[in-house]
Amino acid sequence: MKHSGARKRESTILELSPWQIAGFGLYVHWPFCQSKCPYCDFNSHVAGQQDEEIWEEALRRELRRYHALTEGRVLSSIFFGGGTPSLMSPSLVERVIFEATRLWRPSNDIEITLEANPSSAEAEKFRSLRLAGVNRVSLGVQALRDDDLRRLGRLHDVKTALRAIDAAARQFDRFSFDLIYARQDQSEDQWARELEEAIAIGSNHMSLYQLTVEEGTAFGDRYARGGLRGLPDEARSVALYAITQELTTGANLSAYEVSNHARSGHESRHNLIYWRGGDYVGVGPGAHGRITDAAGRRVATEAKRDPAAWLSAGLKGYAEAERTELSPEETAEELLLMGLRLAEGVSLDRLRKQTGFHVTENAIAYLQALNLIDLRDQTLRTTDEGRMLLNSVLSKLDLLPVSDKPATKTVAKTTGAGR
Ligand SMILES: C[S@@+](CC[C@H](N)C(=O)[O-])C[C@H]1O[C@@H](n2cnc3c(N)ncnc32)[C@H](O)[C@@H]1O
Ligand code: SF4
Structure with a gap:
C-alpha cells in the first residue's frame, strides 16, 4: 500500500512523543566477558584488561552526539548491559553516569541497573558500584544446581551465586537475578523444586528464560551434530512454562512480560521502555537505539558490533553502523x-x-x-x-x-x- 509523504507524516504526529508516554532511557553495552558461555549469542568477547580512559572518551563522544538529537528530555533509566559490565571499574561506571546525567536531566527516581556475573571478586564491587550511582543490579545466576552451571559453562558455583545475591541484597534496595530453565535432562519436578528455592530467596524481580539454542554458538554446533541431548520436546517445554507461571503467580511474582516476573512496583523500568515503545539511546558495540524526533519520525540506530571497530569510530565521533527511519507501518508492527x-x-x-x-x-x-x-x-x-x-x-x-x-x-x- 503506497502513501503520500504528507499523509504518512500527518499520521505519525502524536499529541505526546513516545518518550513522554513510555520514558526515555540509555543503554550502555560493555562487550567483554571472562569466558564465552556455550549458549550465548550476545555481542560478547573474551578479552583482557581494557584501557578504560579510551573507552570513556569514545562513550562520552557518543553520548554527546545523541544528546544533540534528544536535548531537553528527562532520563528515566540507564542500563549497563553486556557482555559483563560488572568487569568495568566502578570509577568508569561513575564517570559514564556522571556524563549522562550532566547531559540529560535525570528523573527524580532514575533507575540505574548494571548486569553482574556472580563471581565473588565482583560481588565485592557492589558497594563501590552503589557509591558510583548504580541502584539496581541484575545477577546472572542461571541455575541453582552445580552440575547445570558446569554444563552451561559458567565460571561460578551455586555457593558463589548465593553469596553474590546476599551481597546484592545488602547493597541495593532493588535487585534481580536470571535463571535459565528447560535445560538438558531437566524434569518438571526438578525445575519446580529449583524454582521454589529461587522464589524463597525473596527477590522482588526474577528473569526466567527458557534455554534457546542459537545458531552460531557452541551449543548450536553441538545440537546440529546431534550432541546436545536431553533438551525438552514441545510438550515438556509447555509443561515447564506452565509450572513457571503457576509457582511465580502463587508467590505474587506473576509474569509482567513473557520471561520477567516482579512484585507490583518492582518491574524493570528500563525494559518497560523497550516493551512500551519508548525512546532509548544505545551506546557501545552493537547497541541498538530508538529515537523519535519532533515530527514523529522514529529512527532505529545500531552501533558497530566489533569492539575495536566501534572504539576507533567512537573516538572519531561516529560509531553507528546503521540508521534506519522506521515507516509508520514498521512502527506499528514494533x-x-x-x-x-x-x-x-x-x-x-x-x-x-x-x-x-x-x-x-x-x-x-x-x-x-x-x-x-x-x-x-x-x-x-x-x-x-x-x-x-x-x-x-x-x-x-x-x-x-x-x-x-x-x-x-x-x-x-x-x-x-x-x-
Ligand atoms: C547477555 S546475558 C548478560 C548477563 C551476564 N553476562 C550473564 O551472563 O550473567 C543476559 C541474560 O540472557 C540470558 N541468556 C543468554 N543467552 C541465553 C540463551 N541462549 N537462552 C536463554 N537465556 C539466555 C541469561 O539468563 C543471561 O543472564
Ligand atoms: S552469557 Fe553472559 S557471561 Fe556468558 S558469554 Fe554471554 S554475556 Fe558473557
Missing part, C-alpha cells in the same frame, strides 16, 4: 511485537494515533475466538495461552492504514526468549 509481550498489553488508541495503522477487526475476532487475545477498554492483551504462542499470534495480526481500503500486512516474528 509496538505490537513488543507490547504484546507485556501482560498490560497495547493501547489501540495509541497505536492508531502514533502510526496511522490499526489491527483489523477480523484478526481480533479470530484470535479472541481462539482465546489467544483479549480486548478490553481499547487495550489488546495476550491471554496466558496467547503469550506462550506469541509468534503465531503476531503472524495473524493484520494491520491496515486507518482510512484506507483493505490491504494487509503481517507482523514480523520474534524470538521467544527476552532479548
Whole structure:
C-alpha cells in the first residue's frame, strides 16, 4: 500500500512523543566477558584488561552526539548491559553516569541497573558500584544446581551465586537475578523444586528464560551434530512454562512480560521502555537505539558490533553502523511485537494515533475466538495461552492504514526468549 509523504507524516504526529508516554532511557553495552558461555549469542568477547580512559572518551563522544538529537528530555533509566559490565571499574561506571546525567536531566527516581556475573571478586564491587550511582543490579545466576552451571559453562558455583545475591541484597534496595530453565535432562519436578528455592530467596524481580539454542554458538554446533541431548520436546517445554507461571503467580511474582516476573512496583523500568515503545539511546558495540524526533519520525540506530571497530569510530565521533527511519507501518508492527509481550498489553488508541495503522477487526475476532487475545477498554492483551504462542499470534495480526481500503500486512516474528 503506497502513501503520500504528507499523509504518512500527518499520521505519525502524536499529541505526546513516545518518550513522554513510555520514558526515555540509555543503554550502555560493555562487550567483554571472562569466558564465552556455550549458549550465548550476545555481542560478547573474551578479552583482557581494557584501557578504560579510551573507552570513556569514545562513550562520552557518543553520548554527546545523541544528546544533540534528544536535548531537553528527562532520563528515566540507564542500563549497563553486556557482555559483563560488572568487569568495568566502578570509577568508569561513575564517570559514564556522571556524563549522562550532566547531559540529560535525570528523573527524580532514575533507575540505574548494571548486569553482574556472580563471581565473588565482583560481588565485592557492589558497594563501590552503589557509591558510583548504580541502584539496581541484575545477577546472572542461571541455575541453582552445580552440575547445570558446569554444563552451561559458567565460571561460578551455586555457593558463589548465593553469596553474590546476599551481597546484592545488602547493597541495593532493588535487585534481580536470571535463571535459565528447560535445560538438558531437566524434569518438571526438578525445575519446580529449583524454582521454589529461587522464589524463597525473596527477590522482588526474577528473569526466567527458557534455554534457546542459537545458531552460531557452541551449543548450536553441538545440537546440529546431534550432541546436545536431553533438551525438552514441545510438550515438556509447555509443561515447564506452565509450572513457571503457576509457582511465580502463587508467590505474587506473576509474569509482567513473557520471561520477567516482579512484585507490583518492582518491574524493570528500563525494559518497560523497550516493551512500551519508548525512546532509548544505545551506546557501545552493537547497541541498538530508538529515537523519535519532533515530527514523529522514529529512527532505529545500531552501533558497530566489533569492539575495536566501534572504539576507533567512537573516538572519531561516529560509531553507528546503521540508521534506519522506521515507516509508520514498521512502527506499528514494533509496538505490537513488543507490547504484546507485556501482560498490560497495547493501547489501540495509541497505536492508531502514533502510526496511522490499526489491527483489523477480523484478526481480533479470530484470535479472541481462539482465546489467544483479549480486548478490553481499547487495550489488546495476550491471554496466558496467547503469550506462550506469541509468534503465531503476531503472524495473524493484520494491520491496515486507518482510512484506507483493505490491504494487509503481517507482523514480523520474534524470538521467544527476552532479548
Ligand atoms: C547477555 S546475558 C548478560 C548477563 C551476564 N553476562 C550473564 O551472563 O550473567 C543476559 C541474560 O540472557 C540470558 N541468556 C543468554 N543467552 C541465553 C540463551 N541462549 N537462552 C536463554 N537465556 C539466555 C541469561 O539468563 C543471561 O543472564
Ligand atoms: S552469557 Fe553472559 S557471561 Fe556468558 S558469554 Fe554471554 S554475556 Fe558473557
